[in-house]
Amino acid sequence: MTPKIDLAELDKHRPYLLKFAMLQIRETHVAEDMVQETFLGALTAAERFSGGSSVRTWLTSILLHKIADHRRKAGREISIEAHQGEDGTDGIEDLFQENGRYVEMPELWRTPEQALTERRFFEVLERCIRGLSETAARVFLLRELMGFGIEEICKELSVSTTNCSVLLHRARVRLRACLEERWFAA
Amino acid sequence: MMLSCREVSRLLSDQLDRKLRLTERIRLRIHLAMCKACSRVEGQLSFLRTAMSELAKPRDESESTKK
Numbered sequence: 045m046t047p048k049i050d051l052a053e054l055d056k057h058r059p060y061l062l063k064f065a066m067l068q069i070r071e072t073h074v075a076e077d078m079v080q081e082t083f084l085g086a087l088t089a090a091e092r093f094s095g096g097s098s099v100r101t102w103l104t105s106i107l108l109h110k111i112a113d114h115r116r117k118a119g120r121e122i123s124i125e126a127h128q129g130e131d132g133t134d135g136i137e138d139l140f141q142e143n144g145r146y147v148e149m150p151e152l153w154r155t156p157e158q159a160l161t162e163r164r165f166f167e168v169l170e171r172c173i174r175g176l177s178e179t180a181a182r183v184f185l186l187r188e189l190m191g192f193g194i195e196e197i198c199k200e201l202s203v204s205t206t207n208c209s210v211l212l213h214r215a216r217v218r219l220r221a222c223l224e225e226r227w228f229a230a
Numbered sequence: 231m232m233l234s235c236r237e238v239s240r241l242l243s244d245q246l247d248r249k250l251r252l253t254e255r256i257r258l259r260i261h262l263a264m265c266k267a268c269s270r271v272e273g274q275l276s277f278l279r280t281a282m283s284e285l286a287k288p289r290d291e292s293e294s295t296k297k
Binding site: 059060062063064140143144145146149150151152153156157159160163165166169170187188189194209212213216217219220223224 | 237239240243244246248267271273274275277279281282283284285288289
């Protein structure tokens, strides 16, 4: 049964859309505006929602377009540099030695679940996400925050599956190192 | 051919998104059996996923008084 697009349905997804927007856009009020515009757009287009994707995927897609429009107006290109997965500027080479071993031995994280009860941990996690390149962050957030599947990400951002997994790999390795440095080993 | 930790980190990431092929799985398990670093990373990447699933959930204000 196709879910009904109404305010109650949108409210369920609000925290996720807001968090996604705030991690992609620096200014909080702009992020909030983007989400509001997304909801307006969704309510207007509600009849056209066929239920082919999940509601969250559909809403996120609208949000991504709003963000792209906003950036274009602000004079910044939002082109998803698919090549960025290959040119190495966003790479994680600095974390590994020539022979493929870690430069720094990953530490033992004692009772990491404890961190999930502390708000400051999530502030650190968000700071680490903001340290990623825009593209890596976008792919990572679509996957882990918004629950997109790989094919959905590829379709949405027009990147190849390979580049998708390269970007996710880099994001995860970078975030792991960041969390270790700023929380677990701090 | 033995996998390097860098290659293993890629497989550890990939297994969060797709089912690994049998050969990948075998090589991964062999490496993990001998490498403490990558064994730790496997658990930590899994934890990262859990943390992300909690990120957007509204949190109780009283938790900010901890630590």
